[in-house]
Amino acid sequence: MTRVLRDSYNRTIRDLRVSLTDRCNFRCFYCLPHGEPPIAPKEQMLSYEEIEYACDVFVELGIQKIRLTGGEPMMRRDIEQIIYKLAQLRDRGLEDLALTTNGYFLPHRAESLKQAGLDRITISLDSLKRDVFKQMTGVDVLERVLEGIQAAKNAGLEPIKINAVIVRGHNEDEVADFAAFAREHDVKMRFIEFMPLDAGHDWSREDVVAGREIRERIEERFPLVPVDEVRGSNTSSRFRFADGAPGEIGIIAPVTEAFCGACSRIRLTSDGQIRTCLFSAVEYSLRDVIREGASRQELIDFIEGVVMKKEPRHFINDPGFVAPSRTMSFIGG
Numbered sequence: 001m002t003r004v005l006r007d008s009y010n011r012t013i014r015d016l017r018v019s020l021t022d023r024c025n026f027r028c029f030y031c032l033p034h035g036e037p038p039i040a041p042k043e044q045m046l047s048y049e050e051i052e053y054a055c056d057v058f059v060e061l062g063i064q065k066i067r068l069t070g071g072e073p074m075m076r077r078d079i080e081q082i083i084y085k086l087a088q089l090r091d092r093g094l095e096d097l098a099l100t101t102n103g104y105f106l107p108h109r110a111e112s113l114k115q116a117g118l119d120r121i122t123i124s125l126d127s128l129k130r131d132v133f134k135q136m137t138g139v140d141v142l143e144r145v146l147e148g149i150q151a152a153k154n155a156g157l158e159p160i161k162i163n164a165v166i167v168r169g170h171n172e173d174e175v176a177d178f179a180a181f182a183r184e185h186d187v188k189m190r191f192i193e194f195m196p197l198d199a200g201h202d203w204s205r206e207d208v209v210a211g212r213e214i215r216e217r218i219e220e221r222f223p224l225v226p227v228d229e230v231r232g233s234n235t236s237s238r239f240r241f242a243d244g245a246p247g248e249i250g251i252i253a254p255v256t257e258a259f260c261g262a263c264s265r266i267r268l269t270s271d272g273q274i275r276t277c278l279f280s281a282v283e284y285s286l287r288d289v290i291r292e293g294a295s296r297q298e299l300i301d302f303i304e305g306v307v308m309k310k311e312p313r314h315f316i317n318d319p320g321f322v323a324p325s326r327t328m329s330f331i332g333g
């Protein structure tokens with residue numbers, strides 16, 4: 001009988017995000033505005049054998065989707081090896097192995113990711129204008145990321161999703177242009193509300209462009225039709241183009257339209273901490289349990305116990321909300 005991880009609110013946990021490193025070669029102002037905070041020493045990071053072992057146990061417990069993220073996961077030199085090992089978990093119930101990247105390394109390595117066994121890829125792209133891209137990410141590499149998207153397509157890492165964080169005063173005027181990009185390149189364009197997960201703690205509600213406004217901006221140019229009647233555990237509300245053009249739109253609105261009730265996710269940080277919510281104030285060290293020599297059954301008991309503590313929802317909109325001390329680059333977006 002296949003096992004299922006369930007939390008105390010009866011939500012089924014099927015989706016694991018694994019951060020491979022805290023390091024990043026970009027300096028997105030909404031994530032790492034003041035450069036990289038001190039990163040964990042190497043001995044605190046999970047080795048690829050530990051990642052593989054932990055994922056093996058998670059899959060036994062019913063995890064069906066694994067997404068590798070970071071920091072910038074492609075800064076980890078052994079990423080192909082990790083992907084190769086995790087791809088073997090398909091025989092044990094893994095259905096989907098994906099990666100989120102800033103795209104910088106893709107022109108040369110998309111093909112090797114595919115060969116290692118990666119199913120699909122999500123690439124961050126916050127602007128189609130060179131100057132805005134540089135201002136938002138801290139690096140002048142728009143052309144290279146666009147090449148990376150093409151390389152991912154050529155390698156067959158599809159369906160390709162493109163993530164853009166929309167921040168007031170920076171790129172909200174590009175929303176419809178991004179939709180045009182999705183149509184032209186047949187990709188799934190996903191717009192993300194700015195969340196209070198920036199290292200600078202400069203987030204303010206006025207900077208958030210609400211999902212509803214994003215949809216209106218797109219529909220001024222391209223009428224949309226909802227794809228799903230019910231969103232289920234998907235993070236995004238999905239739309240297709242009413243005129244039948246290729247491409248898809250996803251709107252991820254955790255601030256203005258929280259979707260915690262159907263959350264199916266947990267996270268493992270690169271230093272081996274389990275986080276049960278992006279906004280968790282506490283973490284649970286799976287690394288310590290593994291390194292203390294726990295048996296497989298003890299590891300299973302630990303994971304099941306942690307999942308039972310998953311928060312009912314995030315508290316961004318409550319008075320007194322305190323942003324987590326770790327930024328998105330540490331948590332694994």
Ligand code: SAM
Nearest residue numbers: 031070071072101102124163194195197328333
């Ligand atoms: N380095 C990879 C990348 O750029 O996609 C993976 C890690 S990054 C932390 C994952 C996603 O989180 C990116 O799409 C990024 O734009 C998003 N992100 C980071 N900080 C965010 C914030 N404060 N609000 C919303 N999204 C954020």
